[in-house]
Amino acid sequence: MPVSPTKQKIFEEAARLFQENGYLAASMRDLAQRVGLQVSSLYSHIGNKEELLQKICFDSARLYLEGMKNVEESAASPSEKLRRLISLHIQIATTDVTSVTIFSDEWRHLSEPYLQEFLAIRKDYEKRFSRILQQGIDASELVEMNTTVALFTILTSLRWLHRWYPEKRGISVKSLEAEILRFLFEGMKNPNAG
Amino acid sequence: MPVSPTKQKIFEEAARLFQENGYLAASMRDLAQRVGLQVSSLYSHIGNKEELLQKICFDSARLYLEGMKNVEESAASPSEKLRRLISLHIQIATTDVTSVTIFSDEWRHLSEPYLQEFLAIRKDYEKRFSRILQQGIDASELVEMNTTVALFTILTSLRWLHRWYPEKRGISVKSLEAEILRFLFEGMKNPNAG
């Protein structure tokens, strides 16, 4: 079903506004001005402010979950799956910047029951991510390590991209990805160090 | 100069409140209730709400800068300096949880000129961190790599600790630190992989 152009624009401007100011500091008055409507007119298209946040958060979550599903169903080795997951995060962070920022930082302003639902999805994602790490260890492709520490170090380490990338387009996504993958897999120590 | 006990308590409760709710969602009414005063009485001790945020942000910044200075002035090798810096971050994140959370996430609500001042300090810190990375590369202790990517990957990768640590005391700071240092320096690939 098609979404009306006005509604479309409201969601787009909301994403930009939430990213710039944060959800709480972004007012419906600001949003209305950007869209070119009176505040009350917004409510002909949406129910309330949080609905905007919900859509952004759960749409982003879906991107990650779909990516995870693809990776899980592939026949790749555990470490190759891991590479693809990291690549997925970089891809999303660099192509859907506004959404990812909100998804990453503003989900905490969801009200119940959406907050619980969101956290459950995230926990599920982390669990499936951890499982792949463990499979890599079991297959001796990855070194023996605490998978919880590894999980959060990996996931968190990718969370500067969506804030940093829009400003510094000097580096291509391709080489950025190669650099990050090398860092996480090989570490930064020179193996030939004296 | 000593700080009055009431003022002390106001700052402590503010730190906790800001951490739990975020700066914007934390109201002076909430704070007054926690301190056990009427709202107006708070203003006998502080000028305004943002003053609380400023103190927390710049106090935290000072911790990192002092740590950086100590490391820079030491005679250690570049990679040893890097180890100490990472250790510093882990130390601060696990001992000063409330402040670090606010320092990490809520600085953006500083108003001018404090915001600019804060960003300048942070930029200075990142520059000095990068310099040590570059020295490590020049000394062949670290592998050839993009120092910007490395910088942000390292700094960001440590930013889950202050959110995660308070709940999961199962692991000691010592072994947490060892695990993280190993991950960042050696990577997660098994060097003996077939």
Add this chain to the structure above:
DNA sequence: GTCTATACGATGATAGAC
């Protein structure tokens, strides 16, 4: 669907008595 007008609560902050 958009407008004008408005309701209504919460916010940070102040005035002035004690």
Add this chain to the structure above:
DNA sequence: GTCTATCATCGTATAGAC
């Protein structure tokens, strides 16, 4: 320094005319 009382402002959201 603390209190009670109050202010001005801004927030989300609604009512009802066109």
